[in-house]
Amino acid sequence: MWWIYALLSALFAALTAIFAKIGVENVNSNLATAIRTIVVLIMIWLIVIVKNEVRGITELGTRNWVFLIISGLATGISWIFYFKALQMGEVSKVAGIDKLSLALTIIFAIIFLNEELTWKTAVGASLIIAGTLFLIWK
Known part of the structure; x- marks a missing residue:
C-alpha cells in the first residue's frame, strides 16, 4: 500500500x-x-x-x-x-533537477541510517545523477 x-x-x-x-x-x-x-x-x-x-x-x-x-x-x-x-528557470528542468534529492537521500540513508545499498538502488541513483547532469549541462 x-x-x-x-x-x-x-x-x-x-x-x-x-x-x-x-x-x-x-x-x-x-x-x-x-x-x-x-x-x-x-x-x-x-x-x-x-x-x-x-x-x-x-x-x-x-x-x-x-x-x-x-x-x-x-x-x-x-x-x-x-x-x-x-x-x-523552466519548470521541466527545475523539477527534474529537484529530483536529485532522491539520489542524495539514498546516499544519506546509507551514511546516517545504515540502510543497505543494493545494486538496483545504486544503478537507480546513478541514473538520477546522470540525468541531473544531463539537464544542467549546456
Missing part, C-alpha cells in the same frame, strides 16, 4: 510544480513560498484536528521535537530555493 501513497505523492508533486510556476509569475518568490506555506499549515492542522490526532503531541520526546524542527527548517529552505529556481 505504501507505493500507492508514493505514487500519489509524485502526482501531486508534479502538479505542485506546474501550479507553482504559474503562481510565481510576477510575484516575489519568498512571498509565494510564504503563501504556499500558510495553505499547507492550515490544511494539515485541519486534517490532524478532524482525525483527532493532535492528542499524540504529548507523546513526542525531545529527539522527536529536535528532528522534526530540523526537518521543518530543511523543508522551508528547500521551498525557498525551489520557488526561486521556478521563477527563474
Whole structure:
C-alpha cells in the first residue's frame, strides 16, 4: 500500500510544480513560498484536528521535537530555493533537477541510517545523477 501513497505523492508533486510556476509569475518568490506555506499549515492542522490526532503531541520526546524542527527548517529552505529556481528557470528542468534529492537521500540513508545499498538502488541513483547532469549541462 505504501507505493500507492508514493505514487500519489509524485502526482501531486508534479502538479505542485506546474501550479507553482504559474503562481510565481510576477510575484516575489519568498512571498509565494510564504503563501504556499500558510495553505499547507492550515490544511494539515485541519486534517490532524478532524482525525483527532493532535492528542499524540504529548507523546513526542525531545529527539522527536529536535528532528522534526530540523526537518521543518530543511523543508522551508528547500521551498525557498525551489520557488526561486521556478521563477527563474523552466519548470521541466527545475523539477527534474529537484529530483536529485532522491539520489542524495539514498546516499544519506546509507551514511546516517545504515540502510543497505543494493545494486538496483545504486544503478537507480546513478541514473538520477546522470540525468541531473544531463539537464544542467549546456
